[in-house]
Amino acid sequence: MAINKKEIIHIAKLASLNLSEEEIEKYTNDMQEVLEFANIINSVNTEGMSETIATNKKSNVLRKDEIIDFENREILLQNAPSQDEGMFRIPKVIN
Numbered sequence: 001m002a003i004n005k006k007e008i009i010h011i012a013k014l015a016s017l018n019l020s021e022e023e024i025e026k027y028t029n030d031m032q033e034v035l036e037f038a039n040i041i042n043s044v045n046t047e048g049m050s051e052t053i054a055t056n057k058k059s060n061v062l063r064k065d066e067i068i069d070f071e072n073r074e075i076l077l078q079n080a081p082s083q084d085e086g087m088f089r090i091p092k093v094i095n
Helices: 005-014 021-042 073-077
Strands: none
Touching (some): 005 021
16 A cells, blocks of 8 residues: 555645645655555464453552651651742642
């Protein structure tokens, strides 16, 4: 399967992208390489092989959530560039 500039321009239009002629050329070549690689993958003989969804049987391995009291707040606050009433003071990030 080959891809041409017209198809790249169509994809760019669908994505509301304004591409330069250089970008169109680059993306045409890049997309062609992707499609060639996909064709190589598609040509692999998988007859007699079973599906593999995951390589290990573990799922959602989580640590137990534990509350640990830390006695010396001052040691933690030494790392704060600014503090107020025993808490980290950070710049406002939401208007």
